[in-house]
Amino acid sequence: MPSIATIISIYPVAQYLATVDIHKRRLFGGGVDVELPNKIRNIGLSVERIYNDNPSDTSLTKTANYLYALLGKYGAQAQAVSGIAGSIAGVIGNTQSPLPLDFEVTASSFIADGENTKTITAFIGCNIEFTRGGITQNTTNIGASYYTWNKVTGEFFCYPDATLTELFRIVPV
Amino acid sequence: MALTVNFSTDQTPGTPGDILFTDTSSGTDVAVVSRRIYIQKSDGDFLVESGTTTEYELWADFPATTTITLSDILSEDCACKVVVQWLDVSESVLYDKTSYIGFTCYNEDFDYELTQSVAGNPLLMSDNNFWGNKSLLRGYIDSGNNAIERNSDIAAGQQCYDLATNLRENSQYLFNINS
Numbered sequence: 059m060p061s062i063a064t065i066i067s068i069y070p071v072a073q074y075l076a077t078v079d080i081h082k083r084r085l086f087g088g089g090v091d092v093e094l095p096n097k098i099r100n101i102g103l104s105v106e107r108i109y110n111d112n113p114s115d116t117s118l119t120k121t122a123n124y125l126y127a128l129l130g131k132y133g134a135q136a137q138a139v140s141g142i143a144g145s146i147a148g149v150i151g152n153t154q155s156p157l158p159l160d161f162e163v164t165a166s167s168f169i170a171d172g173e174n175t176k177t178i179t180a181f182i183g184c185n186i187e188f189t190r191g192g193i194t195q196n197t198t199n200i201g202a203s204y205y206t207w208n209k210v211t212g213e214f215f216c217y218p219d220a221t222l223t224e225l226f227r228i229v230p231v
Numbered sequence: 232m233a234l235t236v237n238f239s240t241d242q243t244p245g246t247p248g249d250i251l252f253t254d255t256s257s258g259t260d261v262a263v264v265s266r267r268i269y270i271q272k273s274d275g276d277f278l279v280e281s282g283t284t285t286e287y288e289l290w291a292d293f294p295a296t297t298t299i300t301l302s303d304i305l306s307e308d309c310a311c312k313v314v315v316q317w318l319d320v321s322e323s324v325l326y327d328k329t330s331y332i333g334f335t336c337y338n339e340d341f342d343y344e345l346t347q348s349v350a351g352n353p354l355l356m357s358d359n360n361f362w363g364n365k366s367l368l369r370g371y372i373d374s375g376n377n378a379i380e381r382n383s384d385i386a387a388g389q390q391c392y393d394l395a396t397n398l399r400e401n402s403q404y405l406f407n408i409n410s
Contacts, residue, residue: 101346101349107244107339107343111243117347120351121343121350123350124349
């Protein structure tokens with residue numbers, strides 16, 4: 059529930075928002091009380107007058123809360139319009155993820171036969187999933203195959219070395 | 232710097248019969264020592280405190296005393312012509328200022344009572360008697376204020392205030408507050 063001061067400051071905005079919305083809804087206000095803008099102003103003025111004289115008047119909590127209830131959705135809109143409320147985070151624009159690397163090890167492949175390291179600048183900032191011969195690899199070295207990845211420098215390392223005809227798939231996540 | 236006279240008035244919710252006057256003059260004039268306040272209704276009568284025999288209230292001790300409260304001077308909302316005069320020691324008028332003012336605290340207080348009623352019983356807002364008449368009350372007060380502020384027409388303003396006062400004085404028949 060907003061503070062009394064906030065409710066007092068937004069009700070005139072809610073009043074015009076309600077007026078415009080009801081007008082757009084045409085016949086019978088589309089089900090919205092066509093008297094709502096008048097009611098908002100009527101109640102708002104009387105509450106505002108008491109608030110201006112004595113903001114600590116004990117009756118204000120009840121009457122201001124009633125006013126806020128009367129504003130309904132227009133109260134929430136008014137808060138957003140007035141910039142005194144939190145707002146829904148905007149959708150972050152789609153940034154194109156780098157495409158996975160999927161190749162067979164050859165003498166001239168991205169990681170060539172006999173190699174075990176490569177700097178993958180396109181994946182800097184990402185984590186990666188590494189699949190080798192259809193088997194998902196781990197970064198934990200327990201004596202079998204594994205890999206390491208530095209997302210800051212883009213340095214990739216795999217063990218054992220790449221061998222001819224192996225299938226590598228490195229997916230940024 | 233020459234004296235530029237001015238004043239303002241205020242009413243406090245809960246004490247609708249009182250009027251607070253504040254002298255907002257700027258500059259100085261050592262000849263001025265006191266003030267008079269004339270409050271004239273639209274029917275020509277002057278409003279004064281109980282016991283005052285003149286048509287005005289004396290506002291002494293200029294410039295030291297900047298405020299004065301006239302108590303129980305109103306019994307209902309009034310549209311008034313207010314004249315304040317600044318006087319020298321021989322009570323000659325050196326300066327004067329006239330304002331047309333609507334004193335609406337009675338009906339504004341009543342309007343807030345209605346708001347408290349509907350806050351305690353929101354279904355009242357769906358009662359045609361309640362909302363219709365509360366809306367009228369607001370309209371009458373605003374109309375009276377407009378008549379005075381826009382055109383200094385205290386006769387029309389008083390008619391509007393009287394309509395609002397009629398709603399207040401007959402509230403038991405008009406607002407269904409006990410429902």
